[in-house]
Amino acid sequence: MVLEQQANAPRLAGRHALVTGAGSGIGRAIALALAAAGARLSLAGRRLEPLAELAALIGPDALALDGFDVTQPQAIAEGLDRARAAFGPVDILVNNAGEAPTASFEKTSLDLWNHVISLDLTGVFNVTQAVVPELKRKGSGARIINLASTAGLTGYAYVSAYVAAKHGVVGLTRSLALELARSGVTVNAVCPGFTDTPMIRKSLATIMEKTGRSEAEALAELTRFNPQGRLVLPEEVADTVLWLASPLAQSINGQAIAVAGGEVFSG
Numbered sequence: 001m002v003l004e005q006q007a008n009a010p011r012l013a014g015r016h017a018l019v020t021g022a023g024s025g026i027g028r029a030i031a032l033a034l035a036a037a038g039a040r041l042s043l044a045g046r047r048l049e050p051l052a053e054l055a056a057l058i059g060p061d062a063l064a065l066d067g068f069d070v071t072q073p074q075a076i077a078e079g080l081d082r083a084r085a086a087f088g089p090v091d092i093l094v095n096n097a098g099e100a101p102t103a104s105f106e107k108t109s110l111d112l113w114n115h116v117i118s119l120d121l122t123g124v125f126n127v128t129q130a131v132v133p134e135l136k137r138k139g140s141g142a143r144i145i146n147l148a149s150t151a152g153l154t155g156y157a158y159v160s161a162y163v164a165a166k167h168g169v170v171g172l173t174r175s176l177a178l179e180l181a182r183s184g185v186t187v188n189a190v191c192p193g194f195t196d197t198p199m200i201r202k203s204l205a206t207i208m209e210k211t212g213r214s215e216a217e218a219l220a221e222l223t224r225f226n227p228q229g230r231l232v233l234p235e236e237v238a239d240t241v242l243w244l245a246s247p248l249a250q251s252i253n254g255q256a257i258a259v260a261g262g263e264v265f266s267g
Helices: 002-008 025-036 048-058 073-087 110-138 160-183 198-211 215-223 234-245
Strands: 016-020 040-044 062-065 092-095 143-147 186-192 256-259
Touching: 016 025, 016 073, 016 110, 025 040, 025 048, 025 092, 025 234, 040 048, 040 073, 048 062, 062 073, 073 110, 092 110, 092 234, 110 143, 110 160, 143 160, 143 234, 160 186, 160 256, 186 234, 198 215, 234 256
Parallel strands: 016 040, 016 092, 040 062, 092 143, 143 186, 186 256
Antiparallel strands: none
């Protein structure tokens, strides 16, 4: 009977998880998966409406942190103060915020380059550095999970800034995993392939506009990278994050785990 109760108990009961970019797509799916496992959620992002809707769906163990701009240390500090006041120190950090604008390299302006690097890479640095001290105090069971991409393991044309940023996220993950290993904090990256999110739908619209292809043809262009011939589902990415956040993943550290149907092989 005791074993049955343990098996059915929420795996993350009482744990405080901060998810950046939580308002839609992969971030939303991750938040829902962590909440179902018993975690208390600080839902961070820049826009209130989607965060508030998600917090209402989850219930009293979720807090909407709007105005949480990962490129601005002051905004991060203010958001973390609110999160800690609600749920205590952070136990699980999920760095998910990011964008993937498309442009050929020759048309990638310095402003675009700096924007993507600032949001997709420096943002991970900013939030992680703000949270690391409390994660180290927590020790065993504390988690940093960075959402990278298969773009962090290989290359794609017309998204050079994004590819560079995500390679940086994977490198930062591996370096920090070694630094924090003896503290008990694990650091891993999840690398989704093309995933059915609003970001990808925006990319589809861009392909259609620039090439004159139909939606089906544009979708075929993206799904051809996945040997399974489909887009990854946000829930599949969320399940991987949930596993990494669980107590059973304590020995998984410094890994870049591809969720991409066999598109790339990470070693």
